[in-house]
Amino acid sequence: xxxxxxxxxxxxxxTIGPKTDPRSREVLGSLIKHIHDFAREVELTTDEWMMGxxxxxxxxxxxxxxxxxxxRISDVIGLESLVDEIAHSMVTDGANPTSSSILGPFCIxxxxxxxxxxxxxxxxxxxxxxxKGIPNAVFDIWQASSNGKYDFQDPENQTxxxxxxxxxxxxxxxxxxxxxxxxxxxxxxDGPAGVLLKLLDRHPMRPAHIHLMISHDEYKPVTxxxxxxxxxxxxxxxxxxxxxxxxxDFLPRKDDPKAxxxxxxxxxxxxxxxxxxxxxxxTTIGLEARL
Amino acid sequence: xxxxxxxxxxxxxxTIGPKTDPRSREVLGSLIKHIHDFAREVELTTDEWMMGxxxxxxxxxxxxxxxxxxxRISDVIGLESLVDEIAHSMVTDGANPTSSSILGPFCIxxxxxxxxxxxxxxxxxxxxxxxKGIPNAVFDIWQASSNGKYDFQDPENQTxxxxxxxxxxxxxxxxxxxxxxxxxxxxxxDGPAGVLLKLLDRHPMRPAHIHLMISHDEYKPVTxxxxxxxxxxxxxxxxxxxxxxxxxDFLPRKDDPKAxxxxxxxxxxxxxxxxxxxxxxxTTIGLEARL
Numbered sequence: 001x002x003x004x005x006x007x008x009x010x011x012x013x014x015t016i017g018p019k020t021d022p023r024s025r026e027v028l029g030s031l032i033k034h035i036h037d038f039a040r041e042v043e044l045t046t047d048e049w050m051m052g053x054x055x056x057x058x059x060x061x062x063x064x065x066x067x068x069x070x071x072r073i074s075d076v077i078g079l080e081s082l083v084d085e086i087a088h089s090m091v092t093d094g095a096n097p098t099s100s101s102i103l104g105p106f107c108i109x110x111x112x113x114x115x116x117x118x119x120x121x122x123x124x125x126x127x128x129x130x131x132k133g134i135p136n137a138v139f140d141i142w143q144a145s146s147n148g149k150y151d152f153q154d155p156e157n158q159t160x161x162x163x164x165x166x167x168x169x170x171x172x173x174x175x176x177x178x179x180x181x182x183x184x185x186x187x188x189x190d191g192p193a194g195v196l197l198k199l200l201d202r203h204p205m206r207p208a209h210i211h212l213m214i215s216h217d218e219y220k221p222v223t224x225x226x227x228x229x230x231x232x233x234x235x236x237x238x239x240x241x242x243x244x245x246x247x248x249d250f251l252p253r254k255d256d257p258k259a260x261x262x263x264x265x266x267x268x269x270x271x272x273x274x275x276x277x278x279x280x281x282x283t284t285i286g287l288e289a290r291l
Numbered sequence: 292x293x294x295x296x297x298x299x300x301x302x303x304x305x306t307i308g309p310k311t312d313p314r315s316r317e318v319l320g321s322l323i324k325h326i327h328d329f330a331r332e333v334e335l336t337t338d339e340w341m342m343g344x345x346x347x348x349x350x351x352x353x354x355x356x357x358x359x360x361x362x363r364i365s366d367v368i369g370l371e372s373l374v375d376e377i378a379h380s381m382v383t384d385g386a387n388p389t390s391s392s393i394l395g396p397f398c399i400x401x402x403x404x405x406x407x408x409x410x411x412x413x414x415x416x417x418x419x420x421x422x423k424g425i426p427n428a429v430f431d432i433w434q435a436s437s438n439g440k441y442d443f444q445d446p447e448n449q450t451x452x453x454x455x456x457x458x459x460x461x462x463x464x465x466x467x468x469x470x471x472x473x474x475x476x477x478x479x480x481d482g483p484a485g486v487l488l489k490l491l492d493r494h495p496m497r498p499a500h501i502h503l504m505i506s507h508d509e510y511k512p513v514t515x516x517x518x519x520x521x522x523x524x525x526x527x528x529x530x531x532x533x534x535x536x537x538x539x540d541f542l543p544r545k546d547d548p549k550a551x552x553x554x555x556x557x558x559x560x561x562x563x564x565x566x567x568x569x570x571x572x573x574t575t576i577g578l579e580a581r582l
Contacts, residue, residue, distance in 0.1 A: 004376055012369035012531060017492025024490055030333045032368050034325040039373050042321045046575060049365070049374040056361040060351025070347040074340070077323050078303035082330050083340040085295055199315055201308025240303060284337060 009036040055192060062191035066152055072193040075239035076200075080285050084241075088282040107178035107258070108141065108165035111158050116146035116183070119261035120253060122176035125169050125214060128268040128279050133173020137269065140166045140213040141179060148185025181250050181261050182208035184233055197238070207233035207242060211286055212267075219269035222280045226265060243281040300327040346483060353482035357443055363484040366530035367491075371576050375532075379573045398469035398549070399432065399456035402449050407437035407474070410552035411544060413467035416460050416505060419559040419570050424464020428560065431457045431504040432470065439476025472541050472552050473499035475524055488529070498524035498533060502577055503558075510560035513571045517556060534572040 013029045020028075038044070062069040074080050109118060125137040142164045144150050151158040169175045187193055187204045197204050208231050215221035225241065226248045227234060234242050253262035268279045304320045311319075329335070353360040365371050400409060416428045433455040435441050442449040460466045478484055478495040488495050499522050506512035516532065517539045518525060525533050544553035559570045 004373075008369065008373060008376070008531070015491070015493055015527065019492040020490065027333045027335065027339060028491060030329050034329040034332075035368060035370060036373055038321050038325040039370060039377065041325075042318045043377050044318070044374050046374055046378050048318060049370065050362075053359065053361040053365055056347065056364075057351040057354045057359065060348040061354070063348045063352070068344065068348065070344040071341075073347075074344055077326060078299065079326060079330060079340065082295075082299060082327055083335050083337055085299070086330065086334050087337050199311060200306070200319060201310040202306055236306065240299070 004040055009033055012036070055195070058192045058195070067188070067191075069191050069193060072187060072191075073196060075285065076187070076193055076196055076202075078240045081240040081283070084283045084285060087284070088278065106176075108143075108163050109178060109180060110162040111145070113146040113180055117181040117250075117261050118259045119179055119181045119250060119263050120176060120256060120259040121179050121210075121263045121265060122174070123264050123266040125173045125175065125216075125267045125269060127219075128270045128274065133169070133171075134216055134219065134269060135169055135171050135173055137169040137173065137175075137214060137216040137219070138166060139169060139175045140215070141177070141210060143179060143182050143210045144185055146180060146183045148183055178258055179210065181228060181263075182210050184208045184231055187238060202238060203233075203236065204238055205233045205236070206239060207231040207237050209241075209286075212265075214267050214269065216269060219271055220274065220278060222267060222269065222278055222282055223284050224280055224282045225286065239285055241283050241285045243283070245281050246283075295331055300324055303327070346486070349483045349486070358479070358482075360482050360484060363478055363482075364487060366576065367478070367484055367487055367493075369531045372531040372574070375574050375576060378575070379569065397467075399434075399454050400469060400471060401453040402436070404437040404471055408472040408541075408552050409550045410470055410472045410541060410554050411467060411547060411550040412470050412501075412554045412556060413465070414555050414557040416464045416466065416507075416558045416560060418510075419561045419565065424460070424462075425507055425510065425560060426460055426462045426464055428460045428464065428466075428505060428507040428510070429457060430460060430466045431506075432468070432501060434470060434473050434501045435476055437471060437474045439474055469549055470501065472519060472554075473501050475499045475522055478529060493529060494524075494527065495529055496524045496527070497530060498522040498528050500532075500577075503556075505558050505560065507560060510562055511565065511569060513558065513560065513569055513573055514575050515571055515573050516577065530576055532574050532576045534574075536572050537574075 009032065013032055016025050016029065059069045059073055071080065125134045125139070126132060127134055145154065145158060145163055147154065147157065149158070151160060151162040151164070163180065165177055167175050167177055184205055184207050187206065189197065189204050194204065207227050209225040209227050211225050213221065213223045224246060226246050227242055228250050229247045234247065248263060248265055250261045250263050253259050270276065270278055300323065304323055307316050307320065350360045350364055362371065416425045416430070417423060418425055433441070436445065436449060436454055438445065438448065440449070442451060442453040442455070454471065456468055458466050458468055475496055475498050478497065480488065480495050485495065498518050500516040500518050502516050504512065504514045515537060517537050518533055519541050520538045525538065539554060539556055541552045541554050544550050561567065561569055
C-alpha cells in the first residue's frame with residue numbers, strides 16, 4: 001500500500017510510556033497516526049512541513065489574553081463545530097450551569113449601538129414531554145453589538161456587560177427582554193486565521209447570531225445560538241456553526257417606542273431523567289465570549 | 292459507520308475557493324480530513340479540544356529567533372523524521388548545496404570542552420558505481436559540544452563556528468580532521484515539548500550524533516547524521532532519527548597527543564545521472580542548527 005516504512009508510526013506510538021493515562025494514550029496515539037497518515041498521503045515536502053511549523057509558531061505569537069488565535073484556527077477548519085456535534089450527540093446528564101438571581105435589566109442594551117435594531121425577544125420555555133411551561137428557568141443571553149464586537153473587545157464603545165443578560169421565566173414559563181437584532185461580523189484577519197482563510201480563498205464572516213444558555217435544576221441545560229433567516233452568510237458561516245433549526249425570523253414590531261423588531265423564540269427542555277438527546281441543536285461555539 | 296453528520300467534512304473542504312492553488316487544496320484538504328477523522332475516532336471532548344487549543348497557543352509563545360518549539364513538537368511526534376523519509380524515498384536530482392573553499396581549520400574544536408573526547412575523524416568519499424575516490428568533494432560537519440549545546444545556544448562557552456567545519460577531499464577522495472566524540476543531550480523541557488513528553492511518559496534525550504553534509508557538483512548530495520554505537524538512547528531517540536546504517540564505532544586512538552578516539556567513516560556518492568535512491572540513509576533533522 002505504501003512505499004514508506006510500515007512500522008514507523010507504530011514505533012512512535014509504542015514509545016508512549018506506562019505512566020501515561022489510558023485516555024491520553026488513546027487521544028495522542030490517534031492524533032499521531034492521523035498526522036502521519038496525512039503526511040504520507042500528500043507526500044508532504046520538507047518546505048511544506050517547515051511552512052506548517054512556522055504557521056503553528058505564529059498562532060501562539062498572535063494570541064493574547066483576549067485573543068485566542070488557536071481557537072480561531074480550529075474554528076476555521078471546522079474543528080470546534082465538530083467537537084460540538086460530538087458533545088451533543090452523546091446522551092449525558094450535562095453539568096448544570098450555576099444560576100444566580102436576576103442579574104440583567106429588562107433591556108440589555110446599555111450603550112448606544114449606531115445602526116442597531118432594538119428587538120423585543122420573548123417566548124416560552126416548556127417541558128419537552130408535558131408541553132407545560134417551566135417557571136424559574138434561567139435564560140442567559142449574550143451578543144455582539146452592531147459593530148460586530150463583544151463588550152470585552154470594544155472598551156471604547158461598550159461598558160462591561162453591555163448586551164448580556166440573565167433572566168428567569170415567570171410562573172407560566174415565559175420570558176421577555178429587549179436586545180438587538182444581531183449583526184454579521186468578520187473574524188479578525190490580521191493574524192494567522194487571516195493567512196489561512198486567504199490561502200483557502202474563503203471569506204472571514206460569521207452570520208449574525210445571539211448566544212443563549214437555558215437551564216433549570218430539573219432539566220438538561222441547552223447552550224445554543226440563533227441566526228436571523230435573512231443573513232447572507234448562513235450557508236457559508238466561516239466557523240460552520242449554523243444548523244437549520246437554529247434559524248429564526250425577526251418580524252417588524254409596531255407601536256413600541258423601545259423596539260423596531262420582534263422575535264419569538266420558544267425552547268423545549270428535556271427532564272434530567274429523559275434518556276434521548278436534546279430536542280434543540282446545541283452549539284457551544286463562542287462560549288468563551290460569555291466570560 | 293459513524294453516527295456523525297457524514298457530509299460535514301466534505302462541506303468544510305468544499306468551501307475552499309477557486310483561487311486556492313491545487314497543491315494547497317490537496318494538502319489542506321487532506322489535513323482537515325485527517326483532523327476531523329481523529330476527532331470523530333476518539334470522540335474528542337470539548338475540554339480536550341480546549342486543552343489542545345491552549346497547547347497550540349503555548350508553542351508559539353515559547354518560540355524565539357533561536358528556539359523553534361513548533362519544530363521540536365513535530366520532532367517529538369515523529370513528523371520531521373517522517374517528512375525526511377518521504378523526501379529521501381523519492382528519486383530526485385537534489386539541489387546541490389553551495390560549496391565554498393575550505394573554511395574550517397583542520398581541528399574544529401575552537402573552545403575547551405570539559406569531558407569531551409577529541410577524535411580524529413577520517414575516511415574516503417567514493418563513487419557508488421566505480422568505487423573510485425572522489426577528489427574535491429565538500430565534507431561539511433557540525434556538532435554540539437560536550438555540554439550538549441551548539442555554539443549559537445551557548446554563547447558563554449562557545450565562540451561562533453565552534454565545532455563546525457567544511458573540508459574538501461584530497462586527490463584520493465580522502466578527508467580527515469579533529470572533532471569531538473559527540474555527547475547525548477536533552478531537548479529543552481521547559482516549554483511545550485516538555486509538557487508533551489511528560490504527558491507521553493517519554494524521556495527527552497537525543498542520542499549523541501554528528502551532522503554531515505557531503506556534496507560534489509557531479510554527485511547527488513547526502514545530508515545525514517551518525518551515531519556512536521555505545522549510546523544508550525539509540526533505540527529511543529526522542530525525535531526518531533536513528534537508522535541502523537548510521538551507527539558507527541569510535542575506537543581508542545594511541546600515540547596521538549591531539550585525539551583519544553578514532554573514527555573512520557566512508558561515504559558512497561551516487562552520480563547525478565544515477566536513477567536509484569541514495570545508498571546512504573539521509574536525515575535533515577537538525578539541519579537548522581547548521582545556520
